[in-house]
Amino acid sequence: MSHHAPAVSDANTVSAHPQASLLRYGLLAILLALLLAAPFLVYPIFVMKLLCFALFASAFNLLLGYTGLLSFGHAAFFGGAAYFTAHAVKEWGVPPEIGILIGMAGAAVLGLLMGLIALRRQGIYFTMITLALAQMFYFFCLQASFTHGEDGIQSVPRGHLFGFIDLSVTTNMYYFVLAAFLIAMAVIWRFINSPFGMILKSIRENENRAISLGYSVVHYKLGAFVMSAALAGLAGGIKALVFQFATLTDVTWQMSGEVVLMTLLGGIGTIIGPIFGAGLVVALQNFLATSDFPVTVITGVVFMVCVLLFRRGLVGEFYGSRIGRKLGFDHRV
Amino acid sequence: MMMIFGIPLQAFLGQLLIGLINGSFYALLSLGLAVIFGLLRVINFAHGAQYMLGAFVALLLLTKGGASYWVALVASPIIVGLVSAAIERTMLSRLYKLDHLYGLLFTFGLALTIEGTFRYFFGASGQPYPAPSQLQGAVNLGFMVLPIYRGWVVVLSMLACLATWLLIEKTKLGSYLRAATENPVLVQSFGINVPLLLTLTYALGAALAAFAGVLAAPIYQVSPLMGTNIIIVVFAVVVVGGMGSIMGAIVTGYMLGIAEGLTKVFYPEASNIVIFVIMAIVLILRPAGLFGKDV
């Protein structure tokens, strides 16, 4: 997505205002406190779902926002990992942490295969290929026996974490999910604010130049793609345990579209944008699930409005706004 | 009975013909997508919705206005084309100067909205649309009974493909459009009204989809989901053909329709997946697609 993608915003620029970083840490602290207290304030399953999707969107954003690759096939990693984890936990009886690792590893392998094919093309072509490959994976899941087709893998046991923490207790499950989420976010943050992240950014800006400087561009992109796939897999694996389910929904192309929406809505290329985006979409769906109105219409309209008017997303628009800039956030678009 | 690859010849021929019929829809739809993509660089995710709209407009013309199939065949593409032109004018056109992915995202949202709305008002189930009386009945070809209407679809789709191809590749219009894709501002500075040109192109692509929709209505019924079901396959067709290649879209459409038809005979379980498998193989061997230029 070459030069119109918003550039990395919260990275590497020294803020003009000294209180900016203070403010940012303050906000982070509040957010963290809220997350810690969340299961006592809101329906914990809902918060867990939100965290899963926030992680999924952040993983996706790692690719889109920081490498400029728009994948329309990320559902394959998310849903694929959910299947792998669910199958491992239910059929092989492995403990949950191993199950999730298996899911992540499976997603990473899928990511590697898909990346090897799709990364041969660029831009919109890349997008189409990921979409088609993910669709192929969808049909595979529809036919393969271990996924149980339309029924999905049901009643997946949550098991005992490290052999002694009973995850069927909702609070235990919640803090496990939260811990995984925080660790993953830290990994993502480090990843984009690293020398490697810098190279990814320059590849996005001018691929030929990066090659001529001696960077083997395909390997860097593949690295980011696999990383993103594995993290999406982490989100999918966790989701399978939270809901005790792995189904086709998570591998459909609509799911791939949904994660794009979350990221776009929150703010492409911002760290916390996808989290907000995911929160909003999940809340909206939750709200509409029991109303008469079709969810897709709302989702669709939100999508269009976002693309037309708030391309930088909630967080991005905030950073770019007068207040945001006063507070020392920098959003270079 | 003569056998071919272990199945009766007549069944084989029948499936070949069926494949060609399905291929007609793939070809028409991927052609419209290729026109839009090739010239606007927008992946028109709403193409399936426009196809569905085409069918629905025909249905509504019939039920509300009593207009015949023949009227619908002309009117529906025009109506859908106009609506799409309005959407392009007011919304989509603001996105051209941005990265191409925004066009894709916008049309994705548009597709969700249109389909969701129709689903809300018309439910998900299909509504019958009768084939025109002139085209009812079937002919016995010996190896199969061919409904006349399906034969008509094949012929008409081929004509439409040919006409579009001529329009784009053999007239100056085509070169304006291709140039405008690359650098609209410059082309405009040459004195060409680019925004109008782009609007017309989008309308043409959408009208082609609607045309396919009207053709499809008597065969598949009219349902809000009909576009969703076919669009991803058509995307794969476009990728295999080489994105943006008009010829590629047409030829690949027919080819993959036939390939899919034959898979249903030899290994039905794979019939869903075969187009994607072909796509993966083609991409490994020729990343630009069968007819695509390396970009």
Place this chain on the structure above:
Amino acid sequence: MAPLLNVAGLQAWYGESHVLHGVDLYVNEGEMICILGRNGMGKTTTLRTIMGILRKRSGEITFAGQDMMSVPLHKSARAGLGFVPEERGIFATLSVEENLMLPPVVAKGGMSLEEIYELFPNLEERRNSPGTKLSGGEQQMLAMARILRTGARCLLLDEPTEGLAPVIIQRIGEVLVKLKERGMTVVLVEQNFRFASKIADRFYLMDHGQMVAEFPVGLLPERMDMLNKVLGV
């Protein structure tokens, strides 16, 4: 007689950044002026603003008696302005000949295809090749040739000699002189001072978004010192 093109108090912005701060210039019919200036002073911007490509602007532009400030971009060419951009703007998906034939003819008096091919034989040889597969210099020729076909009466040329071999530069110089004789008006932006000094009638010196000096070719020797200081020629 009123000048063919008159620009007064022209200001222009790229987004928030203010680039032109009140440009004044005029060109008489059949005259060739040249805008000189160091990199980044706003020469390109001036041309883009006159053409109407950059629309965040204020001030006055009149061309052939017509107020150009409210004319939409696609009508600028119809009014008789022809623009050759610095980055050439050759279309990759069009063949050389398609590129050449692309701009519609807006008035009589443009060059014919034969004349163009005679002027730039490379283009004839590569006429079926995709536009951007041409060499850098060939692309520059194509960008120029393309506009010569249309019959525009005033050319805005942004560094037309960049990347060209000396023979070709010489040939372009000859062409421009010939065009001028036929009554063509030209606004030239050039870094190649030697080239410009041979063909232009009048010079503007641009600095930080404004014209800081203006003099006819006759005064060139007197102004060399100043130019030397500003441009390092």
Place this chain on the structure above:
Amino acid sequence: EPSDGKVKIGILNDQSGVYADFGGKFSYEAAKMAVEDYGGKVLGVPVEVVTADHQNKPDIASNIARQWYDTEQVDTIMELTTSSVGLAVQALSNEKKKITINTGAASTDLTGKQCTPYGFHWVYDTHALAVGTGGAIVEQGGDSWFFLTADYAFGYSLEENTANFVKEKGGKVLGAVRHPLATTDYSSFLLQAQSSGAKVIGLANAGMDTQNAIKQAAEFGIVQGGQRLAALLFTLAEVHGLGLEAAQGLTLTEAFYWNRDDESRAFGKRFFERTGAMPNMVHAGTYSAVTSYLKAVEAAGTDETEAVSAKLHELPINDVFAKGGKVAANGRMIHDVYLMEVKKPGESDVAWDYYNVLSTIPGDVAFMDPAKSGCPLVK
């Protein structure tokens, strides 16, 4: 007396997908109608009905169910069209100790391998369909079959049940082809069925899929060619959708027909006034399920799951939907079902009058013997 001052019933089903006509929003209407007919109150507390669209996705369904139980004090969930959803929600409800009454799904697994003490299966199942439609057609001489099967659990189960039955009666099965859910083009499958030479083409699918298959069979001259179609799961709603012209002559099995007797006609008329459509077996079954649940609560004097469940097992069902119905130990509600034939366009003089009732199949023939169901609860 009910725990939280009210009794809340959830109607969870497909309201926008392939099966939206099968149960859909009208099931919700049926449930509300049942509550109103009951007086709107049980044990002195109000009865509430909520509804949601599960889009045929077991995960969406379980999420809604979980949320209903956890945060909205829903006491029981009903309808649950689509087997995958039915099984998922039934398992979850068992974990949460809640009652489900399934009126929309087909799989015999609900009261077989995967039965639960609080799960009830009310209206029909693949066994009943196989016995009804399959049996009737074999008897009429349709003894060689080719199946067109929806490619998922429900399709397999319907195909398998029917095939067994056909074979039992001395018929044979020549082959089967599987099509994905929500297929729009059946031409190549039909061509295969045609060249198999089977006398009967069994459509082991449902909803829109079946409608499309029937329509296209007509185009390709399958019936004129001498083959016969058996729509194994087809209800009044689909007949209406397809139109009599295309549907005429089909044999099908339903557990309810509005034009059966005066009581059903009166019910149908009231239902029609609310919805603009006549009820099929799912709608009537949902009405019955809600009524029976409320009666059980009344009888138990509480909405506590264990007690209500016991009453549901105990009380006979006598309402517009079922006469003398009884719930077996595996949760299967046993009642009579009907074999119907779709009328020709000329034969139908009243709107929505689509069926001739060919025969009544007694409950214990239609439904599997609970002892053989494989349900661990049956000793």
Place this chain on the structure above:
Amino acid sequence: MHQQDEPRVVLSARGLGKDFFGFTAVNNVDLDVHHARIHALIGPNGAGKTTVFNLLTKFLQPTRGKITLLGTDITNTKPDKIARMGMVRSFQISAVFPHLTVLENVRVALQRPNELAIQFWLPLSSLDRLNGRAEVLIDELGLTPYRDTRAADLSYGRKRVLEIATTLALDPEVLLLDEPMAGMGQEDVRMVADIIREVARHRAVLMVEHNLSVVADICHHVTVLQRGEIIAEGDYATVSQDPRVRTAYMGTED
């Protein structure tokens, strides 16, 4: 005064050729580029100069011929590998990272030889140790006032200067410059010429340039290409007297 190194062949091509769909853009080109020498490749437009660059850096695969870099046959090596071996090119049409600042642009180049490329576990501040070197380069090229300006906001000429800075940052053994001065003002031309001369004391430079005064000024050796073939070779004085070169390229004046 800096010491000039001894010249030796670092890059050579033999019988290099490239066809595009039947059109021969480069034919039978032999080239030897020496350490500590500036080698100019000149010729009319479309002669095949950029194509030769593309072949040497493997952005295009040669149809014929063999290329050797620092004693290694690189005829089948990938472009990024070649850059890592020590041969770096600039592009005729400017190539910068538009959304990065000038400093960041230069740092991206510095990252690779400094082994700060795949370290996804290190913080971004680990790159700060490259600032010193980057700033020296930026200063040399007169870009200091624009240190924190986004490349996209630079004027065309300055983008070209930035590109050269980035190329130099890699400290390559062999430097290929495609019209480095095109579009630059006189001032910058002189500055860049000086820089190239300086750089070439310890490196090999191959450059395409149409600005003949620069060629005359700084190049030790000139190869003239026409229609894909070499028509003359030698120092500028010799070459510029060649009548074929005069008619094909220089024209009547000098």
